[in-house]
Amino acid sequence: MDLQQRVIAIIAEQAVLEVSDVTLDSTIESLGIDSLGLVEAIFAIEEAFDISIPFNANDPAQSGFDMTSVAAIVDAVQGLVAQRAA
Amino acid sequence: MRRVVITGAGTVNALAHDVPGTWAAMRAGRCGIGPLDIADLDRLSVRIGGQVTGWDAAAHLDRATITAADRFAQFALVAAGQAMMQSGLVVGEGADCGVILGTAGGGLQTSDDSYRAVYAEGKSRVHPLTVPRLMGNAGASHVSMAHGIRGPVFTVSTACASSNHAMGLAFQMIRAGALRAVLTGGSEAMLCFGGIKAWEGLRVMSSRACRPFSRTRDGMVQGEGAAVFVFEDRDAALARGAEILAEVVGFAMTSDATDLVAPSVDGAARAMTGALADAGLAPGAVDYINAHGTGTAANDRTETAAILQVFGPRIPPVSSTKAMHGHLIGGTGAVELLACLMALRDGVIAPTIGFEEADPDCALDVVPNVARQADVEVALSNAFAFGGLNAVLALRRA
Known part of the structure; x- marks a missing residue:
């Protein structure tokens, strides 16, 4: 799984959606993720x-x-x- | 029903270690928030707070008590001692007196130190008094023992509304005739690595300053300390010739029942309306509101909407003193009640400092940056907690 797919998987899990329902065009709002949900998604991305x-x-x-x-x-x-790798 | 008055007040907070010093700081609009001095600071992204500096427990408490009491309980003990001294309350047998204190974290410093010892430092034992130090009721129990208070003694824990819930219960119990006097308020000492690290996770903390109601606000700043008051049956206080600092006239508590962290206009508005109804006051009678005013985007916007809804065309001055002493979480309502007492007694409204720019979403008179002389007969004190729990007190000039 590349980086994009991993990010999408994390966001999909937070939104309780199928990965196929989350596209690059999706906004956090359109996915039904509230501010606390976004904070949780960011935490999961940071950890990943x-x-x-x-x-x-x-x-x-x-x-x-x-x-x-x-x-x-x-x-x-x-x-x-990229910054971390540099 | 009995009437309830306040006959004593004490505090330890980032502004001062007593009430006169705190009032002087509030009057001057002084900021008690500064760089934190705690262990492992380099691993925190939030490095400011309203820390109690120059704390010398030995100047106030004996050695055995210091050994047995976490920082939050030490603050409670010292604040309660000041309140008792001012009140001159005679406890007597003590069964008709109580202690009701608020705290959210209890002995968090003790937990933090003990976890560090066993997890980080690999030690195999912790101090024998770890449990009695960290228990949430430790502050109330210490105060009970120090003053021989033998009636109802307990702790209320409702996050940022803990103190207001505690003081509201004290008010109700005296009003109902169940008790003659209650030492009430709250204390908190959450400025330790674990306490701040937990708050960082929510991403609602400012790393710069607390700027309530300002368009430039970017979050809350934690504080620590305590404030404790003697709430007393008015007839008993008058009979012994006690000085009355203010009367407590109303209290209400509500729950949003919607979201764990997002505040609601409805819950906050119902709490304010309820406190006014309990006091038999019209909204127009209120001359000052001490806001919850955390400096987060969501709280200040929601609290403003609730105030506009309740007070309509005549909105009193509103200020948040958290910009000076920080957010004391479970102790915050108690320290903020001091600002109400100052307004009622001295006719001085504490300012909302750190105010840079008006926010259309917070269209209130927030007494920006500079204290104001005003004739204040009735004041409200708001507290709105995570968990959707709201508690509002109404006070009247003595």
Whole structure:
């Protein structure tokens, strides 16, 4: 499973959906994930990839990472994983 | 039904180790939040808090008590001692007096230290008094023993509403004639590695400052400490010539029954409306609201909506003192009641410091940054907890 598939699997589990129901275009909102659900998904992603995403639920913009869509999250995780490897 | 008054107050918090010092700080709009000094700080992403600095337990308590009491219980003991001193309450046989304190974490420092010893440091034994130190009722029991109070003594644990629930119960028990006096309030000492690490997980903490109701707010900042009050039957207080600091006139508690962490307008509004109804007051009678005002995006927006719903066209000044002393979690309502007492007694409303920019979602007069003179006859104190539990007290000038 590549990085994108792993991220999608984590998000699908959080949304209680089939992996096939989650696409890169999906937004967190459209998947029915609330703010606490997003925090749980981010935790699971951090654990899976051994990265740290500085996400503050009060001010999502502050982290510098767009966490509103699946594509944006995949991008952010790719960047952080590359950083960790560097 | 009996009337209930407050005849003594004591506190230890990040602003001061007593009530006069806390009032002076609130009046000056001083911030007690600063860099934390705790073990393993380098592994935390949140490194600020409203920590009680310069704490010298030996200046207040004997050696045996210090050995037996976690930091949260030490704070409770010292605050209760101050309140008793001011009140001059004569406990007597003590069966008609009680202690009802709030705490969310109990002896968390003891748990943290003990876990570190056995897990991280590989030790095989912990201090023999670990259990009596960490138990949630330790603070109430210590206060009971220190003052010979032999009636109902217990702890209430409803997260951030613990103190308000405790004080509300004390009020109800005295009003019903069940007790003559109750030492009540709350204490918390959660500023340890495990306590902060747990809060980090929710991602609602600010790493910069607590800025309630400001558009630039980005989360809560934890504090620690205690405040304890002597709640007393008014007739008994008058008969012994006690100074009355304020009257407690109403209390209500509600549950959102919706979400574990997301606040609800309905639950908060019903608690405020309920406290007013309990006091027989119209919303227009309220001159000041001490807000829950945590500085999170969700709380401040929801609390504002609830206040607008309850108070409609005439909205009193609202301030959150958490920006000064931090969020004391289970002890917070008690320390915040001090701001209500100051407003009622001295006609000074404590400011919401750290306020940078108005937020259209928080369209309130939040007494930004600078304390204000005002004629305050009635004050409300809000507490809205995780778990959806809300508790609001109404106080009137003596």
